[in-house]
Amino acid sequence: MSSLDFAPLLAAGLPPAAGKWNGSATYSFVGGNNDPDHVPVDGLIAAMSAVLKREGTTLSTYGLASGPLGYRPLREFLAQKLKRAAGITCTADEILITSGSLQALDLVNGILLNRGDTIITEAETYQGSLNRWTRLGVNAIGIPLDRDGMRMDALAAALDDLKQRGVRAKYIYTIPTVQNPTGTILPETRRLDLLRLAEQHGVPIFEDDCYADLIWSGERPQAIHALSKHGGVIHIGSFSKSIAPALRVGYIVAEWSLLSRMLPIKTDAGSGALEQMVLGEYCPAHFGAHVPALTRGLRRKLETMMDALNEQFGTAAEFDDPKGGIFLWVKLPDVVDTMKLYQAGLAAGVAINPGPEWSTDKSYSRSRMRLCFANPSHEAIRAGVATLAEVCRREFGVPDRIANVQQRASA
Amino acid sequence: MSSLDFAPLLAAGLPPAAGKWNGSATYSFVGGNNDPDHVPVDGLIAAMSAVLKREGTTLSTYGLASGPLGYRPLREFLAQKLKRAAGITCTADEILITSGSLQALDLVNGILLNRGDTIITEAETYQGSLNRWTRLGVNAIGIPLDRDGMRMDALAAALDDLKQRGVRAKYIYTIPTVQNPTGTILPETRRLDLLRLAEQHGVPIFEDDCYADLIWSGERPQAIHALSKHGGVIHIGSFSKSIAPALRVGYIVAEWSLLSRMLPIKTDAGSGALEQMVLGEYCPAHFGAHVPALTRGLRRKLETMMDALNEQFGTAAEFDDPKGGIFLWVKLPDVVDTMKLYQAGLAAGVAINPGPEWSTDKSYSRSRMRLCFANPSHEAIRAGVATLAEVCRREFGVPDRIANVQQRASA
Numbered sequence: 001m002s003s004l005d006f007a008p009l010l011a012a013g014l015p016p017a018a019g020k021w022n023g024s025a026t027y028s029f030v031g032g033n034n035d036p037d038h039v040p041v042d043g044l045i046a047a048m049s050a051v052l053k054r055e056g057t058t059l060s061t062y063g064l065a066s067g068p069l070g071y072r073p074l075r076e077f078l079a080q081k082l083k084r085a086a087g088i089t090c091t092a093d094e095i096l097i098t099s100g101s102l103q104a105l106d107l108v109n110g111i112l113l114n115r116g117d118t119i120i121t122e123a124e125t126y127q128g129s130l131n132r133w134t135r136l137g138v139n140a141i142g143i144p145l146d147r148d149g150m151r152m153d154a155l156a157a158a159l160d161d162l163k164q165r166g167v168r169a170k171y172i173y174t175i176p177t178v179q180n181p182t183g184t185i186l187p188e189t190r191r192l193d194l195l196r197l198a199e200q201h202g203v204p205i206f207e208d209d210c211y212a213d214l215i216w217s218g219e220r221p222q223a224i225h226a227l228s229k230h231g232g233v234i235h236i237g238s239f240s241k242s243i244a245p246a247l248r249v250g251y252i253v254a255e256w257s258l259l260s261r262m263l264p265i266k267t268d269a270g271s272g273a274l275e276q277m278v279l280g281e282y283c284p285a286h287f288g289a290h291v292p293a294l295t296r297g298l299r300r301k302l303e304t305m306m307d308a309l310n311e312q313f314g315t316a317a318e319f320d321d322p323k324g325g326i327f328l329w330v331k332l333p334d335v336v337d338t339m340k341l342y343q344a345g346l347a348a349g350v351a352i353n354p355g356p357e358w359s360t361d362k363s364y365s366r367s368r369m370r371l372c373f374a375n376p377s378h379e380a381i382r383a384g385v386a387t388l389a390e391v392c393r394r395e396f397g398v399p400d401r402i403a404n405v406q407q408r409a410s411a
Numbered sequence: 412m413s414s415l416d417f418a419p420l421l422a423a424g425l426p427p428a429a430g431k432w433n434g435s436a437t438y439s440f441v442g443g444n445n446d447p448d449h450v451p452v453d454g455l456i457a458a459m460s461a462v463l464k465r466e467g468t469t470l471s472t473y474g475l476a477s478g479p480l481g482y483r484p485l486r487e488f489l490a491q492k493l494k495r496a497a498g499i500t501c502t503a504d505e506i507l508i509t510s511g512s513l514q515a516l517d518l519v520n521g522i523l524l525n526r527g528d529t530i531i532t533e534a535e536t537y538q539g540s541l542n543r544w545t546r547l548g549v550n551a552i553g554i555p556l557d558r559d560g561m562r563m564d565a566l567a568a569a570l571d572d573l574k575q576r577g578v579r580a581k582y583i584y585t586i587p588t589v590q591n592p593t594g595t596i597l598p599e600t601r602r603l604d605l606l607r608l609a610e611q612h613g614v615p616i617f618e619d620d621c622y623a624d625l626i627w628s629g630e631r632p633q634a635i636h637a638l639s640k641h642g643g644v645i646h647i648g649s650f651s652k653s654i655a656p657a658l659r660v661g662y663i664v665a666e667w668s669l670l671s672r673m674l675p676i677k678t679d680a681g682s683g684a685l686e687q688m689v690l691g692e693y694c695p696a697h698f699g700a701h702v703p704a705l706t707r708g709l710r711r712k713l714e715t716m717m718d719a720l721n722e723q724f725g726t727a728a729e730f731d732d733p734k735g736g737i738f739l740w741v742k743l744p745d746v747v748d749t750m751k752l753y754q755a756g757l758a759a760g761v762a763i764n765p766g767p768e769w770s771t772d773k774s775y776s777r778s779r780m781r782l783c784f785a786n787p788s789h790e791a792i793r794a795g796v797a798t799l800a801e802v803c804r805r806e807f808g809v810p811d812r813i814a815n816v817q818q819r820a821s822a
Contacts, residue, residue: 004615004643006669009581011525018674020504020667021478034471041467048459048685056452059655060445060786067432093431099510102679114422132678170420204415232415244470246684256431258417263429267539268513272683273657274459375471 025351027384032245032326033375035301038294039244040286047282048274055277063270068263070097070251070271073280078237078251081287086212087226088235088253096259099271101210101238101250105132107262108206108234108252112170113138119206120158121173122150124329124359126180126208129173141169142360147320149179149186152193159201171204171234176224177212181329181358181370183322188221199230207235210250213242213291215324216299225253234258239279241326242291247275298326298374301381305373308382312389316399326374331367336396338369341388344395350387436762438795443591443656443737444786446712449705450655451697458693459685466688474681479674481508481662481682484691489648489662492698497623498637499646499664507670510682512621512649512661516543518673519617519645519663523581524549530617531569532584533561535740535770537591537619540584552580553771558731560590560597563604570612582615582645587635588623592740592769592781594733599632606639618646621661624653624702626735627710636664645669650690652737653702658686709737709785712792716784719796724803727810737785742778747807749780752799755806761798 058064066072075092082088098104105128113119115137121129123142133140141162143154155172162169172194176186186194198205207224225235235253243249249271252262302321305328309317318331332338338354345352355368373381389399469475477483486503493499509515516539524530526548532540534553544551552573554565566583573580585605587597597605609616618635636646646664654660660682663673713732716739720728729742743749749765756763766779784792800810 003641003666004610004613006523006615009523009579009615010672011521011523014522014672015675017668017671018479019671021480023478024472031473033473036468036471039468039470041463041470044467044470045460045463048463049456052452052456052459056455057447057450059450059452059455059657060447061435062442062444062656064657067434068429069432099679099683106678110422111425112417112420112422128678128680168420199415202415204417204420230414244684245473246470246475246681248679248681248683255414257428260428260430261421261425264426267517267543268510268659269539270657270659272510272659272686273655274685274689275683278685 025346026349027376027380027387028351029371029373029376029384030351030353031372032240033372034241034245034326035294035297035374038297040282040290043282043286043290044278048278051277051281059273064273064277068266068270069093069095069259071273071276071280074276074283077280077283077287081283082223082253085220086209086223088223089226090253094253094255094259096252096254096262096266097271097276098250098252098266099268100240100248101208101236102128103266103271104236104250104252105129107266108236109136110265111258111261117170118162118167119171119173120155120169120203121360122175122179123361124179124182124365125173125175127353127357129208130358130360140360145179145182145184147184148190149176149182149184150174150190150194152190152197155194156197159197159203163201168201169203171206172198173206173208174224175208175211177209177220178214178323178325180211180325181327181353183320183325183327183329185215185221185323188227191221191224191227195224195228198232205233207233209235210238211241211325212237214295214298214326216295217323218292218295231255242287242294243279247279248272249275249279295324301373301378302328304378304381305371305385308385312385313392313399326372328371328373330369330371332369332392333396333398334367335398336367336392338367341369341392341395344391345388348387348391350384350391352388436757437760438787438791438798439762440782440784440787440795441762441764442783443651444783445652445656445737446705446708446785449708451693451701454693454697454701455689459689462688462692470684475684475688479677479681480504480506480670482684482687482691485687485694488691488694488698492694493634493664496631497620497634499634500637501664505664505666505670507663507665507673507677508682508687509661509663509677510679511651511659512619512647513539514677514682515647515661515663516540518677519647520547521676522669522672523615528581529573529578530582530584531566531580531614532771533586533590534772535590535593535776536584536586538764538768540619541769541771551771556590556593556595558595559601560587560593560595561585561601561605563601563608566605567608570608570614574612579612580614582617583609584617584619585635586619586622588620588631589625589734589736591622591736592738592764594731594736594738594740596626596632596734599638602632602635602638606635609643610641616644618644620646621649622652622736623648625706625709625737627706628734629703629706642666653698653705654690658690659683660686660690706735712784712789713739715789715792716782716796719793723796723800724810737783739782739784741780741782743780743803744807744809745778746809747778747803749778752780752803752806755802756799759798759802761795761802763799
């Protein structure tokens with residue numbers, strides 16, 4: 001007896017089927033995976049035991065004893081931490097805990113975006129955001145960045161152009177503090193310019209601060225949300241990069257009039273309780289010491305990666321020192337097509353994020369790639385970069401072998 | 412300086428704004444909250460410590476070391492448990508762990524439903540499913556139930572009617588094992604009828620077994636998924652009712668050809684890791700002893716509720732003894748409008764689920780209500796039912812005061 005064929009029953013417009021999962025590449029420089037050595041396992045165990053002993057029976061209730069905004073002690077921690085670290089003034093009831101910042105993106109988009117709307121973004125940005133705008137049928141206007149982040153002259157021009165066309169952008173999306181993928185930080189003067197331009201054109205700002213805890217210097221500018229004198233800013237963040245990504249805990253900071261519109265479309269009966277409880281217990285006492293230790297470890301991995309790139313690629317790899325975070329944004333010679341390099345690399349066991357998947361400007365990003373240095377060991381970083389250089393040479397003729405031989409000869 | 416007004420920027424078609432959360436009603440008989448006395452707190456603490464000590468560093472990677480289907484040990488537990496308890500034969504790779512069964516509903520709907528499609532459901536069913544079909548613009552044809560669940564004569568007639576109209580339903584949604592809200596169990600003969608009718612008409616079956624672990628007799632029929640000889644069945648379940656709802660862990664059992672279409676629309680970078688890890692650690696050793704103990708406790712609460720209803724409402728409250736679970740489905744006299752009773756009850760501190768929110772047939776369900784007995788204490792059940800009776804009498808003149816005076820006089 002044959003099986004029911006589901007094919008004619010499938011919904012219209014589905015993305016292609018997933019392939020089976022084969023594990024990570026041997027040398028995996030993709031995604032936002034974090035440093036396993038810095039997951040605070042013992043601290044999380046202790047925190048989990050304590051909070052479950054005290055409050056474990058509340059697991060019997062959807063929303064625990066805290067309601068749909070999420071576990072109250074975690075929101076209270078965040079309100080204090082955001083004030084201290086970023087200057088944001090908000091109450092615990094102006095924070096919504098989400099299932100990762102991905103859900104934060106979905107909720108903000110869910111209340112603001114219709115098909116055919118226009119948004120403005122840094123031209124190089126988070127792939128997850130780009131994919132969402134594409135799926136939602138939203139036009140994403142990309143603003144070029146320089147070493148200080150989004151260029152305000154280009155933003156002003158884009159806003160003027162939209163005004164002339166009678167189009168009001170739904171928001172300006174920015175990752176201003178350790179930008180993904182470029183690692184830049186938008187200085188305060190530009191933040192004030194951004195606010196002025198946004199207010200002038202009546203466009204909200206959607207501030208994504210997911211990477212903002214990981215700054216080498218520890219000096220974090222005031223959040224755009226904090227600097228605004230006229231509201232108009234929705235701020236999101238995450239614990240994925242400061243604690244661990246598999247936890248899936250993010251948050252939205254916004255006025256109640258917006259959160260009250262998000263809650264009815266957050267139809268999940270609450271985000272996972274254990275993660276919220278353990279972070280609510282762990283963070284007040286430990287977040288402040290944990291993050292600098294993590295950041296120092298990440299900096300060391302970045303240095304290993306930059307050394308490896310210099311050694312293996314020579315002048316063929318150009319990059320600026322990111323101000324923090326877990327990513328390095330690299331420019332290879334124009335002859336390199338990083339989409340093809342990605343495929344060839346995969347076959348050789350090294351995974352990279354090709355630039356065009358991280359930019360609205362496919363030709364600008366054609367020879368660029370994003371590398372995550374947080375997860376692989378120092379040895380794996382070195383071996384992976386060496387493998388990548390070999391693949392790149394084979395496919396594109398760069399880097400030049402002579403430089404490497406010279407390097408090895410003089411080592 | 413005034414704030415940016417977001418009102419003109421909001422997306423079209425949003426549900427109304429949420430009100431602020433005021434906590435639960437004093438006597439809360441709503442939702443699927445569970446018995447706090449039976450949350451296995453010590454077991455969860457021990458399991459969490461053990462699994463984090465062993466595998467905590469994997470939190471640094473999206474998807475842990477298991478990939479997008481979810482934490483492998485949990486899937487392996489489920490494959491064994493589903494075989495043992497429900498007769499389902501599947502591998503761990505035919506199981507997708509979801510953020511609660513709500514996400515399972517969303518993923519199945521996401522791959523099968525277009526706006527304007529038709530599905531078939533038990534007429535009384537889970538409100539979360541009803542709301543989803545409404546929001547998706549899907550026609551839900553409700554099939555009446557009797558004491559043995561969905562009526563097969565009515566299903567056959569509905570399928571024939573659709574065939575005549577040239578409409579192919581996308582699935583038959585059933586909660587066959589401890590039905591929500593009626594508490595019935597579809598016997599095996601009807602399951603075979605259902606399969607025969609579904610196959611005859613080329614309609615998949617969507618089997619929701621979220622409450623199936625909680626059967627008083629412990630005797631659970633083979634799942635429809637297990638009985639099928641032609642595939643065509645998608646099976647979902649949850650740990651919300653067997654362990655705790657705040658954990659947000661559900662699962663889908665389906666062939667890879669379907670899971671491979673769901674994964675690309677599960678755009679959350681994974682469901683919460685800690686819940687999956689703790690259940691994967693706790694359940695193999697403890698699930699089998701935990702559930703019967705929980706079930707005995709729930710049965711005692713049901714008896715308290717039935718006694719309280721008999722005492723307070725007399726013959727005005729009609730109900731069948733559910734076969735298990737956490738809900739009681741009650742019929743009040745035809746003069747009672749339970750939507751209004753709900754509002755009046757709320758003002759008096761008692762929350763009920765009014766029937767029309769749990770049925771496709773608003774007139775059939777007009778005087779019915781669903782009561783959850785799992786969460787409130789025995790005392791709260793008695794006091795809450797007494798308060799409800801008082802409110803009902805005040806609003807609708809039933810139950811008759813004489814019966815209660817007689818009851819109290821003879822107590």
